[in-house]
Every structure is written in C-alpha cells, then in structure tokens.
Amino acid sequence: MALVIPDFSILHREPTEPDNSYRYPIDMIALVGEVTSSNHAVDTGAKLATYAAAGIPVHVLIDRHSRTAHCYTDPVLPGDDPTEAYYDTDDKVDLGEPLHLPAPYPALDTTPFLRD
Numbered sequence: 001m002a003l004v005i006p007d008f009s010i011l012h013r014e015p016t017e018p019d020n021s022y023r024y025p026i027d028m029i030a031l032v033g034e035v036t037s038s039n040h041a042v043d044t045g046a047k048l049a050t051y052a053a054a055g056i057p058v059h060v061l062i063d064r065h066s067r068t069a070h071c072y073t074d075p076v077l078p079g080d081d082p083t084e085a086y087y088d089t090d091d092k093v094d095l096g097e098p099l100h101l102p103a104p105y106p107a108l109d110t111t112p113f114l115r116d
Contacts, residue, residue: 052076052087055077058073072087
C-alpha cells in the first residue's frame, strides 16, 4: 500500500515521540477526512480504497465536484486484494446539510464547503 496523507485526521490517543517519527501507526487513526482537489479521481477512488483496506473506521469525504459530503464506515477487505476494499456504509448529504458522524463525533457543518 502507498502512503497517503489525509486532509485531516483524528487519533485514538495522543501520539508519543516514536509515533510522530513514523507519521502515526495505522491503529492510532480513528477518522480520516478528504476534501476533493483537482485530482478528484484519487480522492474518491484510490484513497477511499486504501483507507478501507487499512481498516480506518471512519472516512469523511467532502466531494466538491458533486457538492456532497459522505461519512463512510464499516470498512470491508474482501480477500487479499487491497484494491478491492470498500466501505459498507455511505451516509451522504448535500453540502449545506449537517453530516452526521458516528459517536463520539458531533455532526459536521458542511455549509463552509459551499464556497469555492
């Protein structure tokens, strides 16, 4: 798997000095988020599959192209091929609506993403 760097992340615990030197072990990451860029296909394809394959529990995607926000949960890795990984649950709202995240996270106000 390639190294991917999310636009934002939430960790399960405070990182130690060794954690910081390795960009955080995967088991520390509770949630990752992406805001689509000019490389829309990577943000909505390869990165999504990579986070699911790594078992990241929650992936938030702000899709500026479709003007939607997604909360992906329940990662699934069928077989041994990480490129086939996906999230079983996709809660989707239009930008401007609150995106409800699983506990313990509050709803995400997506209104600021309406501005370009």
